[in-house]
Amino acid sequence: MRAGWELVVGLEVHCELETATKLFCGCPNAFGKEPNTNVCPVCLGLPGSLPVVNRQAVELAMAIGTALACEIRPSTFHRKNYFYPDQAKDYQISQYDQPINVAGHLELPDGSRVGIERAHLEEDTGKTTHAGATGRIHGADYSLVDYNRSGVPLVEIVSAPDIRSAAQARAYVSELRAVLVASGASDGKMEEGSMRVDANVSVRSGPDADFGTRCEIKNLNSVRSVGRAIEFEADRQITLIESGEPVVQQTRHWDEDAGRTVALRSKEEAYDYRYFLEPDLVPLAPDDGWVEAVADLLGPLPAARRKQLIGLLGGEEALSASQADQVATVVELGLDGLTLAAAAAGVPVSLALNRTANEAATDAAAARRLESGSFASLLALEAAGSLTATQAKAVLSELLVEGGGDPATIAAARGFESLSHASLASVVDEVAAAHPSEWERYRTGDDEDVKKLTGYLTGQVMRATGGKADGKAVAIELQRRRG
Amino acid sequence: MNDGERMGLPAPAAGLAHAVRTGAASAVEVVERHLRAIEGGNPAINAFTLVMAEDARRSAEELDRRVAAGEDPGVLAGVPVALKDNLCTRGVATSCSSRMLEGWRPPYDATVVGRLREAGAVVVGKTNMDEFAMGSSTETSAFGPTRNPRDTARVPGGSSGGSAAAVAAGFCPLALGSDTGGSIRQPAALCGVVGLKPTYGTVSRYGLVAFASSLDQIGPLAATVADAALLFEVVRGHDPADSTSLDRTGPPVLPALDRGVDGLGIGLLTELVEGADDDVVAAVDRAAEVLSGAGARVEEISVPEVRLGLSAYYLIAPAETSSNLARYDGVRYGLRVDAEDTTTMNTASRSRGFGPEVKRRIMLGTYVLSAGYMDAYYNQALRARTRIVEGFSSAYGRCDLLLGPTAPTTAFPIGEKTGDPLAMYLSDVCTIPSNLAGHPAASIPFGTGADGLPVGVQLLGPVLSEPTILAAAAVLEAASAGAAGPAPNRAAEGGRR
Structure with a gap:
């Protein structure tokens, strides 16, 4: 970090839950099937289909909340409306102003503590592949959509803007991954997309200054890229400010190969998601007994x-x-x-x-x-x-x-029966008898001689035993005879 | 049970089922008779957009085999039933009367369709409706309007106009519709049949193509109260596939049908009577007298919050519509207009696929949910909705049921209101409050208006009061027998034009 600046980072981590089935239907929550074979009317968003909440997903969300010291509360689902081909209903069912977990924290190995604002349930989208020259939506010849991932349960864990360095961000992600694996909620495989991280990054002149304008960095697929992207982005923002230009609030994409962030869309282009209460679902109101039962199962x-x-x-x-x-x-x-x-x-x-x-x-x-x-x-x-x-x-x-x-x-x-103590002792005696001058120098010589001859004699013992002797045991036997 | 009667009430559908179950009639014979009526009469009425003749014949043959083998196929054995075309039928086109769903065949049956088949009913076809159930006259259909069998120059009401007309024309004794703001009750009233909008959550919505999810409810249309009750009994019940489905959907309704109204408190709902035509009000007054004569304590009751209904509805329903209909984007099913990029393809498909009324509501709904407007419109409407529930709740502290007209007028001429959306919206002013409250309500034919067309009176009740509503409906039905009975096959004779 450049002198005179403080980094402010908040992380949003999407974690795929390790449930047997998807969040709102009975399709298996499985990875790697033929495209569009792991689907049903509900996760395809067919007309007339309705969602039903997966109990196991709720329990894993509560387990995450418990592990992150959150308050587990009655919650509701909202619809987040936006058009995109891999969004089967053209809205995502997500928890909005009444999430299941709020106000927790995660303590990192160095003793620092990062606040958890919320950890809420939502469904994943399908996956779009853009075919053609660029691999991006603009200029693609055609696009393919696979809905196998549509409806896979996610918990989005939103940290407070408490992180002050790239190293702390890396430590947070590592520790969070360990907690998610420990709670049975996730396999923690970032490289397979089980955990996806977005970083909100801003800089300010010091701990007492107001927060700066933030940028959201997407596509952080490893602990290492979390650190690199934050360092790059902080540097970019500081350079802007020091040269008198404003930081524009925008969403940026981390390009791992180029090692830089590039603008995706600015605040003016941001969607109006028109959140409203999902009328096809009823509120979740876990009673104390259920919350406690989930907590009891947590290792x-x-x-x-x-x-x-x-x-x-x-x-x-x-x-x-x-x-x-x-x-x-x-x-x-x-x-x-x-x-x-x-x-x-x-x-x-x-x-x-x-x-x-x-x-x-x-x-x-x-x-x-x-x-x-x-x-x-x-x-x-x-x-x-x-x-x-x-x-x-x-x-x-x-x-x-x-x-x-x-x-x-x-x-x-494998023929690994190592020599018994007694037989090792007799082999050492035999080696000593067979190499009297070396043995004498080993017993009476200076440190230099001992060191040299220990290696020699050990080698002879190894040769005699066909390598079955334990080096440490041989050393002990030799040492014992030296007195 | 007697042939064509239940609890002493007329019940043609129950009669048919009884005949088929006892071997007195064959299902094939019953189905063929109705298919002939449809073939002869439907071209003039346009109640059906799809007649499932071959499917129906196969089902009927199977039912006859089962009866011959000593099995009992169920309480609706061999009874022809029509489905509003927003109910998903496996492998059979389900269009919502929209170009947008052109060619789409659902890979699954709606829960209610499964329940009908388990009870031995024979689905004979899919009925016309206002596009995506948005309308009060069945004129917004992509397949052209349905005509009222009582007078083919007039609308059948809507949006379940095809289902109501199919029953009124005698094409089938039973039909299912859906009611979001009156779409079962208003066409039932205008066509002179019985229609019930059940308590929200009593009938599974799984497989009902959504219009406004917090208001939509499937319900029966039938020629008589007892048949409507029978169909309701078959389709209702908890469904784990619908999270808003109630765990307990109330006591059985059939045993309550002959309970009468002696000792019941019935409130004549001032706000519903206010805007109605004089002849409609006169019919409601006569209904009040009949109920009073049968032992009910009838008094006028005002629930001023009901006046908020129309405005609240036209904010809440479009808001949900804008989200529910987003999925028709040309990507996965239905109409696609190809274009250079995805956004242009989405826009072109939706522009061509949806009709003007659907577009109007999507735009309204998008607007009222937008950042900066949500509080003034959508959230305000939700507060009004709460007040309506409270208003009803206080009224039901004083009486058991409320009484009023189903619609302010009798059936109006085709084309009269298509240019004036607000006038069209007013057709639902009497029915909307029950949807907002999630309460049950039924429309029962009771006499005719000055034009000789049927008038429907509406009975409203609190959550799960269907048995009481239907018992009162049966009293009205008995009193009105002969006054405005169903006119089967008037369509086939040409009707009035």
């Missing part, structure tokens, strides 16, 4: 889970920078259950965290499906020295592919 949230892991590692003070990153990663990916299960089975927490953050996280989707018991017993074998680190990682790869299994059996099938 621990990312902040609490990070705290638990950090506690096991000995608290904030004992935490290394890399461990802090690992904790953030496993919680965000929803893999901390693996770490905790291994720790509960007696595996050192740092080892459990290493294997979760460095190996399991490489395929987070598979890792979320992995039986935590299998993971824990694998790490127990490694911790006991029955498997080397290399062997343990190989077995883990197989467990991830299979979704579970008995690590000992897999290790045996």
Whole structure:
């Protein structure tokens, strides 16, 4: 951020809910089917069809509200009227002045707090593909519309303009994604469009100045592009103001390849959506019992889970920078259950965290499906020295592919039975007898000799055991004989 | 149940069903007789825009097979029923009498159509209507006007004019219509048949092409009160596909038909009588005397809020229309006028597809919902609507039902009001308040006007008061027997011109 300026950002995040069916009809909420095969009279907006609210979608919206410390209120649906080919009814059913969730907040890992103004339910549109040279609506030869996505339930989460840096915006999106995954509402896949972010960006001369004119940036499809787009846009606005030109309130599109925002439409061209109460639906009035039942089903949230892991590692003070990153990663990916299960089975927490953050996280989707018991017993074998680190990682790869299994059996099938303590000791004795001069120098030499000969002798042990010995165990045996 | 009677009341449809269920008549025979009447009479009346002769014959044959096999196909076994053409029929063109829906065949049946078929009814065709149900004379139809079987130079009323005329002409004993501001009751009155607009939420709207969703309600048209009650009983009931459908749709109406009006309080609604023609008022006064003579306590009651109805309606209904009819954009179904870009295609399709009355209401509705105008118009109308509900509520603290005319005049000549939308809108001044309140109301033929044409009197009641309304209607029907009975097949004879 340029000196003398403060950034002000509010984010609107659209989250596709992981329901079995669409928001207002019985069509499966599925991704990737043949175009226009996952449709019915309701989501096609055929004459005479009527919407019926999906109970599961309401429950997931309430779960999000609970997770974001919102007040969950009686709510209504409105119609947002505008013509667009992928809008089947030429209006969108959305919550307007009486949303289901209001006045919450999200606490970020750095302790800062971002207000949540509202988190409301609405339906998704279909998808238009413009064929022809430009790939945009202007100049397209023709356009194709796929209504499979029409009516997919969304929750739009609107933050307060509390965000003051691109880094904080990135942290907000990451933390929000972790919360949405934790609440069971979303798969959090930004790259597949499950989460879509719009940013309202403005700049001002300082914390006490009035808010500047804002621009809304669309098409932010990754945490990284959220940060880049905000930085670009802030810079653009500051340059304008410093050269005496006004910032025009407008909607802008983030061009990821070019790394810049381009104007879509200005305030004068903004639609008049003519919102009015949707007469085909009745108000939602969840009673306290229902709200509580949903809250009871909600598992621990990312902040609490990070705290638990950090506690096991000995608290904030004992935490290394890399461990802090690992904790953030496993919680965000929803893999901390693996770490905790291994720790509960007696595996050192740092080892459990290493294997979760460095190996399991490489395929987070598979890792979320992995039986935590299998993971824990694998790490127990490694911790006991029955498997080397290399062997343990190989077995883990197989467990991830299979979704579970008995690590000992897999290790045996791969010939990974590591040497027992007694047989390793005798191999070390044999190596010592076979290389008397090296052995003597190892026992009596200076640090330089010890270091050099430890490598040599370990190599001899490895050769004698066909690689089955654990490097650490060999080092311990050698050290013991040195006295 | 006797042939052609229910609770001692005339019930031709019930009689036909009884004959078919007991094997005394074949469904094929019943259906063929009505198809012949339609074939002979419809060209002069234009009540049907589509006659489903082959479908009807197939259904009738199937019904006869089932009866022969010892099955009971239901309370409407073999009864020919006409559907207003805003009710979706699977695989059968549903046009709303608009060019906009040219060629569209719904992939599904409206809930009421399914209920009719389950009760053994035979759908014989789709009836003409004002385009998208917007009108009071069936003259805004893209298929030309329907003529009143009582006098073919006159309108049948609207927008369910085709359904009312089909029953009045004897083409079928039963028809379904829809009523947003009087579209069942007003044509029933002008054609001399019985029409009931049920309590909002008692009949599923799933598959009814929307005009104004918060006001639309499907209901029966029939030659007699008992038949109207029978059809209502078949189509009503909770539907999980309609979120505004009531969980409980009230007690059965048929057992209430012979309950009479002894001890009921009935208010003669001053505001409805105010603007009506003298001969219409005279018929309402005679109806009041009949009800009083049957033991009801009749008194004049004023509900001043009712006067807000017309203005509120012509803000709320167009507002909903502007949104409901947005989907006719040429993209997915119906008429498309090809053009260089999407917006031009939308505009060209809508410009050619919609008639002037529909366009007028879309523009009105778009205006009243616009930023800066919404509070002055739409929100103000919603407040008026609340006041009407409160006004009725206070009246129903003093009486059980209200009585008034259904329409201010008898049937008017074709073309008389087409150039003057406000005069046309006034035809619904007596019926609109019940739609705004969501209350039930029925029109019952009661005598004739100075021109010899039928007069309809209207009975209004609070939510779910259909049994009481129909019981009072039966009393009026009995008293008026002979005075203005149905004139089956007058159309076939040429009618008055």
